[in-house]
Structures are given as C-alpha cells and as structure tokens.
Amino acid sequence: MSTGLPREDAKIAFDRERRRRVLARLAARMRFEPDDVSHMLPFDEVVAALGATSRTDLGEQVIDLDSIVGTVDRRRGEFDRDFRPSPGTRGRWERIAEARKRGEAMPPIDVFRIGDLHFVRDGHHRVSVARALKEKDINARVIDVRTKLGAGRELQMADLPLKRHERVFHERVPLPPALRARIELSDEWRYAQLATLVEGWGYRVSLERERVIPRRELGVLWYTEEYEPIVNMLREAGLGGGGTETERYLRIAMLRFLLLQTHDWSDEIAEKLAGEVASPSSASEKDTMTHQIIKELRD
Missing domain, CATH: 3.90.1530.10 (Conserved hypothetical protein from pyrococcus furiosus pfu- 392566-001, ParB domain)
Incomplete structure (x- = not known):
C-alpha cells in the first residue's frame, strides 16, 4: 500500500x-x-x-x-x-x-x-x-x-564440505557424467574412503594386467567390473542397509576387507558376509568400525 x-x-x-x-x-x-x-x-x-x-x-x-x-x-x-x-x-x-x-x-x-x-x-x-x-x-x-x-x-553453507569431498573424489576417480551421477554419498569423509578403495582396486588390477592403467580408464573399469555388479547383487539379495546404492556398496566393500582381508567377490564371500551381518562374531563386536558397519547394514 x-x-x-x-x-x-x-x-x-x-x-x-x-x-x-x-x-x-x-x-x-x-x-x-x-x-x-x-x-x-x-x-x-x-x-x-x-x-x-x-x-x-x-x-x-x-x-x-x-x-x-x-x-x-x-x-x-x-x-x-x-x-x-x-x-x-x-x-x-x-x-x-x-x-x-x-x-x-x-x-x-x-x-x-x-x-x-x-x-x-x-x-x-x-x-x-x-x-x-x-x-x-x-x-x-x-x-x-x-x-x-x-x-x-x-x-547451503552446510553442503560445502560434502561438495568439496565429492569434487576431490571425482578428481581421483574420473568418471563420465552418466556414471558419476550414480555415485552419491551423504557423508563427506566416505568420499575419501571410497576413493582409497577404488585406487587400491586399481593398483591390484594394474598388477594383474601388467600395465599402468590411466585414471580415466581405471574409473570406468572399476565402475563396470566392480561397482555395478556388486550393487546389482546387493539389490537382488536385499543387502547393504539403507541409503544410496553407493553407501550400500561402500559398507559391503569395507566389511569384506575388514573381516575377510580380501577384495575379491564370489558367492562364497557374499554368503560369509551375509552370515556375519545376521550373527556377528565376537571379533566383529570388538572392532568399532566393523561393528558400526554391521549396525548400518541392519538398519
């Protein structure tokens, strides 16, 4: 007025x-x-x-x-x-x-x-x-x-730390736009954990193939040969807990290494992990990180 x-x-x-x-x-x-x-x-x-x-x-x-x-x-x-x-x-x-x-x-x-x-x-x-x-x-x-x-x-201001870690992840693990859109985490520190897992996976693949694999090629290899197959299996088996598909993958990938000291994936390993989630061993209960991952898998 x-x-x-x-x-x-x-x-x-x-x-x-x-x-x-x-x-x-x-x-x-x-x-x-x-x-x-x-x-x-x-x-x-x-x-x-x-x-x-x-x-x-x-x-x-x-x-x-x-x-x-x-x-x-x-x-x-x-x-x-x-x-x-x-x-x-x-x-x-x-x-x-x-x-x-x-x-x-x-x-x-x-x-x-x-x-x-x-x-x-x-x-x-x-x-x-x-x-x-x-x-x-x-x-x-x-x-x-x-x-x-x-x-x-x-x-928002509160989103900036997560965005910073997301950017650094994609610098360490370059992916085409369609694939990078599938990588989604809600905790900034888990981007660093995921990047370390991918780089470790890439180092082992480079040794097996007896050549240094460039980062861009490595990112696509990891996505198609490791990430996507495991995500699909987790979806079919109803495993991985809540959150995004990337969060479910990261929990299983970390638990696989912490409990079984392996980065391989097979029906036998999947069965062992499912059993551990259902009935955690005493060692799992004592390990703080393992215990937290199992708790998230159950939620």
Whole structure:
C-alpha cells in the first residue's frame, strides 16, 4: 500500500523488510534449523568447494532475482539469503527505494554466475530493494564461472564440505557424467574412503594386467567390473542397509576387507558376509568400525 510519498514509502518498506527478516530468523529457530541456512553464500568458499575451471564475460542480461543467493565480498550479516536488510543498511537502502518509487532507472548490478546461482559483486542494496518491491528480475552484468561440480538453488553453507569431498573424489576417480551421477554419498569423509578403495582396486588390477592403467580408464573399469555388479547383487539379495546404492556398496566393500582381508567377490564371500551381518562374531563386536558397519547394514 502506497502513501503517495516516495520517502515515506521507502521508510515503510525498509521497516517491513526488517520485520520479515526477524520473523524468518525466529521461524528458523523454532524449526531447529542451523543458523547458516539464512546466510548468503560466500562466493570464494563455493568456488573452493566446487572447483573453478574458467570464467566468461557474458555481458548484460536479465536474471531471476530468486537466483541471487550469494555475495562476493560483502560483510556477512548486512543482508540475509533473501536479501532482507539489517539496521545498518537503512540510509542507502531508503535512498535507493525512494529513487525507485520516483521511477528513476537503476544501473545494472554485477554478478558472478555458477550453474543456476548468482553472486553479487556490486548492487546488494539494489537487489534488496527490488525484492522488497516484489519484482521478479533485474538487469545484471554477468560473468559465468564454470566449475567442476554444479550447484542448484538448494545449495547451503552446510553442503560445502560434502561438495568439496565429492569434487576431490571425482578428481581421483574420473568418471563420465552418466556414471558419476550414480555415485552419491551423504557423508563427506566416505568420499575419501571410497576413493582409497577404488585406487587400491586399481593398483591390484594394474598388477594383474601388467600395465599402468590411466585414471580415466581405471574409473570406468572399476565402475563396470566392480561397482555395478556388486550393487546389482546387493539389490537382488536385499543387502547393504539403507541409503544410496553407493553407501550400500561402500559398507559391503569395507566389511569384506575388514573381516575377510580380501577384495575379491564370489558367492562364497557374499554368503560369509551375509552370515556375519545376521550373527556377528565376537571379533566383529570388538572392532568399532566393523561393528558400526554391521549396525548400518541392519538398519
């Protein structure tokens, strides 16, 4: 609702957005969400996690305001992820809002693009005011940043450690896009465990075939000769516990080595592992890692 006075409307709009920010934070606390859910994503940390490969200047474009979720160098806390303002931004925020109410044009903002996300280099207040005015898009000068991993609009600060380990895994175990999409873990440290298992498997295969196998070839060999057959058998046998197919594979692969000191796979080995899960030996119960894996297999 407008008073017809641009300066007064700007003050009202700022106070409204401040209330919305406070209420959103209160609602998040009541839902027991972590504090960083409402924080703008820091560009440098996202790039470090996803791994930048190139930059391309795309010039001026119209971009979706909802796709702007991060910042390049703004002090964290001046705006939240939805660009609702803090008290310290009032003066400049209201001047821009008043100018917009008077119908004045604004210069384009400057952003970096990663996948579907945009990170503001210059124009934080303009973005905040535009969102407060219920606009859907904004003019921006865009620099596209290509990364080794993609990022969707659901990306949160808490996801960055997992993304970093996922990226490192795919550097150690290169796979074609269709295959790498099948590798999915919910714990960042398990990507490191899986990469170590794959590299160990590759070392043994290289010895058997009496040649050094390049990483890209090795990744596909591991997937087709080790990973996929075991995943299919686990699915048919109803073994492996909950979670993704990769988590089920990793549990069995680690348990196979911890209990049987082998990386081979056969009907006999599968039977022994199934028996161990059903009735763990005393040695399994004493070994913390083995016990945890068996517990996950049963859940």
